[in-house]
Amino acid sequence: MAKKILVLGSSGKIGTFLRRVWADAEMDICWQSRKPLDDLQSIQFCPVSDPSSLSLAAQDCDVILNLAGVTSGSKDQLRLNTDLAISALNAARTAGVNRVILISSAAVYGGSDDDVSEIARRQPVGAYGLAKCQMEDTVLNQLRPDDPFIFLLRLGNVVGADSLPLINSGRVGLDQLPDGRGPLRSYIGPQTLADVIRQLIELNLDRLQSPMILNIAATPPVHMEDLLKAAQCDWHFQPAPKGAIPRLTMDTAELQKLVDIPADSAAPDVMIDQVKHLS
Known part of the structure; x- marks a missing residue:
């Protein structure tokens, strides 16, 4: 039987990608946003201020x-990440929803010298990473034995949804690090991300333990200039500012035990083609 899914935050970049990927899928989805969507019907309310x-x-x-x-x-604005997650959890409790998927970020790790696993120490270096750590901690500290199954997804960079402009952009400046390369990051294409989330929605939970924290990315990691080249952007290197993070890459072994990800999913041209197809 198909599962009924409530998607909160459907108007953001990732939500827009998912709406386009799943447009023709046989999925029973209710899309929520705070304003009407152009491409499909949605329900409009604020999950925090309108819990009913x-x-x-x-x-x-x-x-x-x-x-x-x-x-x-x-x-205070970044604290909304915690408020939204708790609102989703409370609504699931009230309605008897059996699975909640919350989006965290690779930013909780800060930089890395090697691929970081889910048990690595979190060392956020910015306000966003710190806010996601606070969201994770608040949710985990409030969980009850009879709560829904919780997936906490530490999401890597999503091509087309992160800070790197790739499509229809002007000349792009990219930080050049001491090794002569650009930053190395764990990325995932929007179509691959949508398929990973779909598989987690359909996953049999019988032998799994909640809460489940998962790194979400394709492998191997990618230098940012390789994405710019694949997108045929007009770009140039610029000196990296003090404090720039050379590397933030994630170990996705736990994710790969649960879902199938095509072997070429992290190829820059594959990820760029996914963005172009959905733009």
Whole structure:
């Protein structure tokens, strides 16, 4: 039986990608946003300030996927990441939803000398990474034995949804590090991400333990200039500022035990083609 899914935060970059990837999929999805969407019907409310509408939307749902969040702003604005996650958890409790998928970030790790696993020490260097750490801690500290199954996804860079402009952009400046290369990051294409999330939605939970924290990325990691080259961007190196993070890459062995990811998913041209197909 197909699962009914409530997606919170459908108007953001990742939500827009998922709407396009899943447009023709046989999935029962209720899309939430704070404003009307151009391409399909959605329900409009704020999950934090209107918990009754959130609880009503969650009725009869099997899964809540929370994409809603804030990437920049003041400390109070970034705290919304925690408030949104707790709102999703509370609505799942009230409505009897059995699976909640929350989006965290690779930013909780800070930099890395090697691929970091889910048990690595978190060392965020920016306000966004710190806010995601606070979200994770708050959710984990409030969990009860009878709560829904929680997936906490530490998401790597999503091609087309991160800070690197690739499509229809002007001349792009990229930090050049002492080794002569650009930053090395764990990336994933939007179509691959959508398929990973779909597989987690459909995954049999019988032998799994909640909460499950997972790194989400394709492998191997990618130098950012290779994406710019694949996208045929007009770009140039610029001196990296003090404090620039040369490497932030994730070990995805745990994810690969649960889902199938094509071997070429991290190839720059494959990820760029996914973005172009959805743009």
